[in-house]
Amino acid sequence: MALPSSITTKNLSGRYTMNKALSDATAIDQMLGYQGIGWIKRKAIAIGTITLTVTHTTSPSGDENITIDNHLTGGIPGSREERPLDGEERGRSDMHFGKTLFYTKRVSVKDAEPLSGFLKGGKWTDDTVEAGLIETKIRADVGNGKAGWVEHHIWGVEEFNGERRFTRRISFEGAKKEKLEIVMYFDYLGA
Template structure:
């Protein structure tokens, strides 16, 4: 289902389910991140739903509280993204160790990677997208830059995450995840 017009990057509240037919396969990217074949296949078969609660903290900074549920998988690990560009370290089981993350709202003019700038709705262009940096320095070291926002696909508004991964040897992979609005 399409994202209602009142939901923008200024108010990203809702429940969203990954649309596999509109999303890119995550397999190559997960492989480059050191995720084993069995886990990749299980994730490819699973249904992923994320609930986002968008609010402001006591300092007036936007905060995204996320609960991701993977069907048939591990229980959801709640995650919070404070859009202040401060580094935070989080243990992520999927990758086998701690990852460093930081997030902020940016104008697309501030985004370096051209792939991350494509396909956004007029309101995302106006209000900016959510920029997320995630890095893992373990055995299969990598980093991603991600842009989150509302885009249009086939004339319908969708929650989209565009990802550019840089691997240990400098290789680049790109991925788009598209979500249907559920409530």
């Protein structure tokens, strides 16, 4: 289901599921493989359904936080992501990806200029251009100066096939310099 006009990058609260017909499942599977997720688990993820429950809050002082509860069918445990939109890098331990470092922040489309054309591309809605995009970068925390994988995301509301869609554009680089560009489109399931 398409997003109602009340859902913007200023308030992404709601439930979503990835639209497998519109998203690039092959590239997502490749990315998970480069991140060390085994074949059996990747196939279960491909067959199952991932539901995101997003809670987007703004404090009276203007501090934003996005909490995402990931629910997976097929008995695969989900996870919770706490993402303050302050640009500060933080560590996190995840049962699927191990130790990671990440930041999340709001950027204007103008400030996104240094980003690749792919990341800032898309047909962002007027309200997304006005409120800004959400940028997040996640990298494997392998320690000892070793290179790990890196995901660079831009999130926003995009006009796609005449419908408003929550979209994640991902530029991925693996530990061995593998490169992928992935667009994930989500269906809105309601509040």
